[in-house]
Amino acid sequence: MTVTVAKQQTATRLIPQLALQSQQQLTGQLDIQANNGEGWSLFFCVGRPIWATCNSRPVRCLQRQLQRHSPQVEFDNLAIRDTDDRFFCWNYKVIWVLYKHQCISKDMAVAIIENSVTDVLFDILQAERQGTLTFNATPREALTMLRMQIVALNLKNALKKAKQAFQAWSEAGLAPVSPNYRPILKDLEQLQAHTSVKIYQQLVRKIDGEQTLRELADSLEIDCLRLTRSLRPYLQKGWIGLQKASDIPRPSQPNKPPSHRKAAERRQPPLVACVDDSPQVCKQLEAILTEAGYRFLGITDSVQALPILLEHRPDLIFLDLVMPVANGYEVCTQLRRMSQFQKTPIAILTGNDGVVDRVRAKMVKASDFLSKPINAEKVLETVKRLLAVTA
Incomplete structure (x- = not known):
């Protein structure tokens, strides 16, 4: 049965369609297609929902739910093949297998499904x-669906929760904004000019261009509505943009051979960055490192450091200790909070080679401590040693 729903100003046609499947006690799936190309599948057992998935981002959505409710599960190692006819879709099979093998509890599985x-x-x-x-409803074999279900949800409760969430989203002026889109920093100059230093640094640190609004809210442990509402002024001015998020590959077997892209990246000489407000120091390091065969990135503005480092992802970072606005310890702390730089070697540069400074460097998880004035032998020895640890 296929039903085409006329365009409405308010969302009303989905509800009678779901009520119809509930009344008819559908055991099977209801595929829903939007005219913008998005599609979803809802799975029912005797008229009650047991699973739902977004057809364009099934792996990404599953990864988010597992990270949110079962962070102990190593997603990259979930090499579960889609070869069993009992299962109606791969991502549900992953949850079922994890639950049956007691890798996740019943409560975790139910929370993911809900x-x-x-x-x-x-x-x-x-x-x-x-x-x-x-809408297109497809019946399935009842006994198989019954055996595979983990929980059968109350349709009215699930729909009520979704309606309340969407109503709050709409009342906040966010109806056109999809929580599945990725926020990206588009105009750093305007952001810096019209926000405080603290807010600017928070935006640069939080928005990496990879996470969707939902994923970003989860990582920050705040409500997605609250997060998106706080970004709305910057979205309206075009300083922050939104891009559609694509799906990610399914996890495959561990120890798979590296991709051609990663192999090519490794063939490039390591990129070493220096954040120092002194152009002279940057030029000194550039001369030493480029002569030794390394690539070099010099940054003399500590406020601009985070977005530039995020863009170039250097293999090693030198940080000047004494800089205006943000010192080396503050920048190091912000970098270590970001997943992209948690393992990147970071060496503090300073003219004060004191015990207190060395202790503080360890507290902010700096990898090393290098004294000024710049000595070529010490610089190269430090670079080789730190890069060897991450090789």
Whole structure:
């Protein structure tokens, strides 16, 4: 059965469609397609939802739910093949296998299922607000669905939760904004000019261009509505943009051979960055390191350091201790909070080779401590040693 729903200003047609499947006690799946190309699948057992998935980002959505509710699970090692006819989709099979092998508890599995269904219903409500939807119900063998279900949800409760979330989202003026989009920093100059130093540094540190709004909210342990509402002024001015997030590959077997892209990246000479407000120091290090065969990146503005480092992802970073606005300890602390730089060697540069400074350097997780004035032999010895640890 296929039903085409006329465009509505408010999301009303999804609800009778779900009520129909509940009344008819559908055991199978309801595929929903939006005119913007997005699609979702809701799975029912005797009229009650047991799973839901976004068809364009199933792996990414599963990874988020596992990180949120079962962080002990190593997602990259979940090499579960999609070859069993009992399962209606791969991402549900992952949850089922983890639950049956006691890698996650029943409560964790139920929480993942409940939140997946709520998120999908939210996204469908938002898509219906913006255009037409097509519904297609496909029955499946009842006994198999019964055996494979972990929990059967109350449809009214799940829909009520999704409606409340979308209503709050809309009332905040965010109806056109998808929580599945990735925020990106588009105009750093305007952001820096019109925000405080603290807010600017927080934005640069938090928004890496990779995480969706939902993923970013999870990583910050705050509500997605609260996060997106705080970004709304910058979105409206175009200083922060939104981009569609693509799916990620399914996890494969561990110890897989490196991709051609990663192998090519390793063939390039290591990139060493220096954050120092002294152009002279940067030029000294550049001369020493480029002559030794390394690539070099000099940054003389500590406020601009984070976005530049995020863009270039150096293999090693030298940080000047004494700089205006943000000193080396503060910058080092911010870098270590970011997943991209948690393992990157960071060496503090200073003219004060004291015990207190060395202790503070260890407290902010600096990898080493190098005294000024710059000595070529010490610099090269430090670079080789620190890069050897991460090789």
